[in-house]
Amino acid sequence: MDALKELRKIAEKIYDDLANARVPAIQLPSRTKSNIKFDDRYRVWKYGSQKITRAANTLAGAYMLLRTVYTLDFIRQMIEQRKTSTLRELYYISEGWGDAKFHSQDESDKLAEDLEILTNRLREDLKLRPEEDGARVIGDIVIEEVTRKGEKRRIHCQDDVGDSGYSIPYNVEKEKIKFIETNADKVIAIETGGMFDRLVENEFDEKSNAILVHLKGQPARSTRRFIKRLNEELNLPVIVFTDGDPWSYRIFASVAYGAIKTAHISEYLATPSAQFLGVTPSDIVNYDLPSDALTKEDIDALNSELSDPRFHDDFWINEIKLQLEIKKKAEQQALAKYGLDYVTDVYLPEKLAEMGYEM
Amino acid sequence: MPIAEELAKKQRQISIAEFFERNKQILGFDNLTKAMITSVKEAVDNALDACEEAGILPDIIVKIEEEGENEYRVSIEDNGPGIVKSQIPHVFARLLYGSRFHSLKQSRGQQGIGISAVVLYAQLTTGKPTTVVSKIGSGFPAHRYELLIDTKRNMPNIVNEEILHWEKKSGTLVEFHIKGKYVKNRKQSVYGYLRSTAIVNPHAFIKLIEPDGNEIVFERVTENLPKQPREIKPHPHGIEMGTLLKMLKETKAKKLSSFLSKEFSSISSQKAKEIIKKAGLDENLLPYEVGIEDARKLLDAFKKIKFIAPPTDCLSPIGKNLIKRGLRKETMQLSPEFISADMRSPSVFSGIPFLVETGIVYGGNLPKDNKVEILRFANKVPLLYQEGNCVITEAIKNIDWRRYGLEQKGGKGVPYGPAIILVHVASVNVPFLSESKEAIAHVEEIEKEIRLSLQQCARKMRTHLSKKEKKAKAKDKFLLITKILPAIAEKVSNIVGKPKPSLDEIITQIMNIVWIDDSIEEDGEFLKSTINVTNYRKIKHSFYLFAEIPGKEFLDGVEPEPERIEENYIMWHVDIKPKEKKSFAFRLKKESEFDENNLYIEGLNPVYVIGAEKWEGE
Numbered sequence: 001m002d003a004l005k006e007l008r009k010i011a012e013k014i015y016d017d018l019a020n021a022r023v024p025a026i027q028l029p030s031r032t033k034s035n036i037k038f039d040d041r042y043r044v045w046k047y048g049s050q051k052i053t054r055a056a057n058t059l060a061g062a063y064m065l066l067r068t069v070y071t072l073d074f075i076r077q078m079i080e081q082r083k084t085s086t087l088r089e090l091y092y093i094s095e096g097w098g099d100a101k102f103h104s105q106d107e108s109d110k111l112a113e114d115l116e117i118l119t120n121r122l123r124e125d126l127k128l129r130p131e132e133d134g135a136r137v138i139g140d141i142v143i144e145e146v147t148r149k150g151e152k153r154r155i156h157c158q159d160d161v162g163d164s165g166y167s168i169p170y171n172v173e174k175e176k177i178k179f180i181e182t183n184a185d186k187v188i189a190i191e192t193g194g195m196f197d198r199l200v201e202n203e204f205d206e207k208s209n210a211i212l213v214h215l216k217g218q219p220a221r222s223t224r225r226f227i228k229r230l231n232e233e234l235n236l237p238v239i240v241f242t243d244g245d246p247w248s249y250r251i252f253a254s255v256a257y258g259a260i261k262t263a264h265i266s267e268y269l270a271t272p273s274a275q276f277l278g279v280t281p282s283d284i285v286n287y288d289l290p291s292d293a294l295t296k297e298d299i300d301a302l303n304s305e306l307s308d309p310r311f312h313d314d315f316w317i318n319e320i321k322l323q324l325e326i327k328k329k330a331e332q333q334a335l336a337k338y339g340l341d342y343v344t345d346v347y348l349p350e351k352l353a354e355m356g357y358e359m
Numbered sequence: 360m361p362i363a364e365e366l367a368k369k370q371r372q373i374s375i376a377e378f379f380e381r382n383k384q385i386l387g388f389d390n391l392t393k394a395m396i397t398s399v400k401e402a403v404d405n406a407l408d409a410c411e412e413a414g415i416l417p418d419i420i421v422k423i424e425e426e427g428e429n430e431y432r433v434s435i436e437d438n439g440p441g442i443v444k445s446q447i448p449h450v451f452a453r454l455l456y457g458s459r460f461h462s463l464k465q466s467r468g469q470q471g472i473g474i475s476a477v478v479l480y481a482q483l484t485t486g487k488p489t490t491v492v493s494k495i496g497s498g499f500p501a502h503r504y505e506l507l508i509d510t511k512r513n514m515p516n517i518v519n520e521e522i523l524h525w526e527k528k529s530g531t532l533v534e535f536h537i538k539g540k541y542v543k544n545r546k547q548s549v550y551g552y553l554r555s556t557a558i559v560n561p562h563a564f565i566k567l568i569e570p571d572g573n574e575i576v577f578e579r580v581t582e583n584l585p586k587q588p589r590e591i592k593p594h595p596h597g598i599e600m601g602t603l604l605k606m607l608k609e610t611k612a613k614k615l616s617s618f619l620s621k622e623f624s625s626i627s628s629q630k631a632k633e634i635i636k637k638a639g640l641d642e643n644l645l646p647y648e649v650g651i652e653d654a655r656k657l658l659d660a661f662k663k664i665k666f667i668a669p670p671t672d673c674l675s676p677i678g679k680n681l682i683k684r685g686l687r688k689e690t691m692q693l694s695p696e697f698i699s700a701d702m703r704s705p706s707v708f709s710g711i712p713f714l715v716e717t718g719i720v721y722g723g724n725l726p727k728d729n730k731v732e733i734l735r736f737a738n739k740v741p742l743l744y745q746e747g748n749c750v751i752t753e754a755i756k757n758i759d760w761r762r763y764g765l766e767q768k769g770g771k772g773v774p775y776g777p778a779i780i781l782v783h784v785a786s787v788n789v790p791f792l793s794e795s796k797e798a799i800a801h802v803e804e805i806e807k808e809i810r811l812s813l814q815q816c817a818r819k820m821r822t823h824l825s826k827k828e829k830k831a832k833a834k835d836k837f838l839l840i841t842k843i844l845p846a847i848a849e850k851v852s853n854i855v856g857k858p859k860p861s862l863d864e865i866i867t868q869i870m871n872i873v874w875i876d877d878s879i880e881e882d883g884e885f886l887k888s889t890i891n892v893t894n895y896r897k898i899k900h901s902f903y904l905f906a907e908i909p910g911k912e913f914l915d916g917v918e919p920e921p922e923r924i925e926e927n928y929i930m931w932h933v934d935i936k937p938k939e940k941k942s943f944a945f946r947l948k949k950e951s952e953f954d955e956n957n958l959y960i961e962g963l964n965p966v967y968v969i970g971a972e973k974w975e976g977e
Contacts, residue, residue: 008854014847015852015855018860021865056869058835059835062847063843065847066850072854073850099842099843100850
């Protein structure tokens with residue numbers, strides 16, 4: 001129960017401030033692009049030393065502290081009563097907190113992250129779970145999952161599942177799922193559902209001996225943690241396949257390097273060895289893909305990526321500069337220009353070979 | 360009979376009706392909605408002018424009833440001085456008949472084509488005669504006429520005439536049947552016109568009975584009649600050829616020199632000689648013998664000579680206080696947070712005196728995302744159409760309103776925000792853009808005066824807004840220390856299981872100010888202003904507090920005993936310990952129009968004060 005101890009520490013700090021006539025305050029790492037640093041030990045991006053102070057000398061700061069103490073009291077009660085709540089439930093529960101009430105779920109989600117940082121515990125330890133349902137997996141791997149009734153069930157992610165695959169639960173820690181055995185030699189993480197289904201229909205998991213994971217846009221923590229465990233425990237290389245636009249590069253970055261929002265647990269979620277397959281701006285040119293013009297927001301996002309330390313390597317700088325030059329973006333499914341099988345028969349084999357994988 | 364003469368006769372026969380048809384726009388009857396507004400407007404303007412001239416507080420009742428498809432009976436009744444019997448048919452049933460046509464005097468009536476145009480419009484659209492009832496005083500009978508216009512001769516056609524008993528002491532009622540359309544809920548409507556009229560004529564009581572029976576009353580807010588505008592003689596710099604010729608013909612002066620010095624303002628007999636010399640004319644010339652050629656020489660001479668400005672005391676402004684009151688009354692249901700008004704001193708363009716007054720209403724329930732509402736007035740008459748072409752709009756567009764707290768794209772154009780802007784241009788001869796008299800022409804002097812006046816109001820608005828912003832910040836802190844901080848203390852004490860700590864010291868640390876808040880509330884016949892001073896600093900303070908007042912004569916009671924009372928302020932000495940709270944109050948008579956406290960302090964660093972500014976002396 002050391003999460004309880006950590007929560008109590010925060011309350012005590014605020015109480016001591018008040019008792020000693022100090023304006024109560026808590027410090028948190030600044031969660032901005034300028035405050036993420038590369039951690040050599042884990043090879044991921046983590047928060048640097050910039051701190052922000054939330055103090056009760058402004059109304060906004062005071063509200064923040066009030067919500068913090070209410071939330072930690074709520075978590076304390078959940079731990080004691082062996083309950084959990086979703087982030088959304090936390091938001092609704094606050095309706096009864098008077099002045100401490102959250103005005104949007106964004107506020108309560110952020111506070112949950114703050115508490116993870118302050119207590120150095122994971123969200124799951126604080127009995128909070130996300131709303132999002134898990135992403136899907138298809139491939140030659142056997143997983144053992146502990147069901148809600150406490151039974152251990154083994155699932156072969158090709159033979160025991162339908163075409164929509166195995167669904168990743170929100171808790172993917174060892175006490176919940178174990179990897180029993182696999183014959184696959186790589187993991188391919190796919191951004192869009194349309195492309196995931198295309199690869200499934202074309203039996204690409206079997207043809208390329210890959211575990212296919214659907215990212216569902218910006219991947220949930222559980223998906224990223226699941227991929228990291230596949231990589232770490234089974235030594236499988238991870239390949240990321242997304243649309244060719246700045247937003248998709250951020251999806252890749254969150255898989256490989258960690259997201260800015262969750263940089264406090266990057267070493268836990270990120271897979272530093274993950275590789276980007278495409279669609280790259282070079283692909284748009286080389287494969288002559290149908291494309292759309294970049295919007296102003298796209299261009300701003302690309303420029304912002306140029307100043308993002310996570311993208312500071314030759315590959316990304318060249319590709320982003322190329323994209324700013326051609327002013328185009330393309331979706332994964334643009335490959336259908338050459339037929340439904342083109343992606344599995346030509347594009348992916350060519351790209352994988354380029355990256356050094358044998359088919 | 361020669362053909363030409365026959366044609367001429369025919370031309371005259373159709374002339375008035377045809378003149379009307381051709382000039383519908385100019386006359387304000389170009390569509391059914393506008394025809395309705397114009398009809399009401401002509402009668403109401405007349406009623407207001409007549410009452411003003413006679414020194415009567417106007418009670419005006421406008422009643423509109425639907426009689427058929429787009430057909431209405433419109434009646435306007437006033438308590439004015441009435442019209443003598445023999446004049447009634449001429450005033451109502453002859454076009455361009457009236458006493459004001461050439462006079463240089465600020466009046467509403469200068470603006471329309473006149474009530475007779477409404478009579479003609481009624482006649483042309485419904486064929487029905489207009490009824491007029493008028494009585495000139497107790498002891499006199501009331502006369503009732505049914506009138507049409509003989510369009511061949513431009514003479515009254517009296518359909519019926521009778522004497523009747525009328526309860527009223529004096530007054531006039533006019534009732535016409537017209538084709539028109541009654542609309543609601545927009546500026547360009549009878550209601551919109553009357554509402555605007557009520558704002559700038561706070562001495563008038565106006566009641567509107569709408570076709571659906573709904574009654575709207577615009578109450579009188581002052582018993583004081585506006586100052587009677589004085590008639591002035593034309594200034595040589597504003598005169599036109601036609602007028603000059605007419606004046607030469609009508610003058611009683613026997614010599615050109617006395618004509619000039621008697622019929623014009625700003626011409627002494629000395630100046631008259633100078634003009635005549637410059638024009639190369641003989642000073643003994645009989646004025647009516649001066650022909651076009653010589654008149655032109657006179658005009659040229661006028662242009663070359665400098666004259667003193669015309670007298671400006673001929674103008675009758677509404678006045679700052681009454682503009683404020685009028686605006687407050689008519690926007691009451693929107694509960695605006697701020698109203699200011701300004702009046703410029705008279706100025707002159709091309710020899711014509713004029714004066715600009717403005718007002719701004721801000722906040723409350725006024726729409727936040729729309730363009731501001733512009734209320735334009737010329738000689739106290741609302742201008743409802745052609746907003747885009749008017750010098751008033753132009754002046755507003757050319758001010759950078761962003762500096763004063765309104766939104767404006769690129770600092771140009773009509774600003775956006777919860778505000779109403781009022782501009783009144785008063786002049787003996789308002790330079791309208793066209794005969795339709797719906798927009799004022801672009802005269803540089805007028806635009807400048809409008810701009811300066813609006814900026815004056817706008818500065819007050821900005822001061823108000825920044826004061827409000829400061830107060831909001833202070834309110835935040837107040838909420839912080841009175842509610843949020845105690846709630847935090849309560850919760851953490853609960854979690855750690857220890858007694859609730861005292862917050863006094865933290866509160867003074869967080870606040871670290873002397874907090875001054877004030878309120879104004881009605882107190883019977885008075886306005887009571889209360890000022891609370893709370894010391895949220897760790898040390899005691901001793902300083903002076905000043906409250907601005909609109910004038911000592913309005914003051915009625917000050918608590919506690921002040922150090923000094925001057926004409927425009929009250930000064931208290933304040934001694935206050937940490938955490939102590941003290942109250943100060945004064946009462947003012949309601950007519951002071953007091954609506955915002957301006958508080959100042961001396962003897963305490965203003966950075967430690969919220970709610971008052973540094974005293975800069977008187």
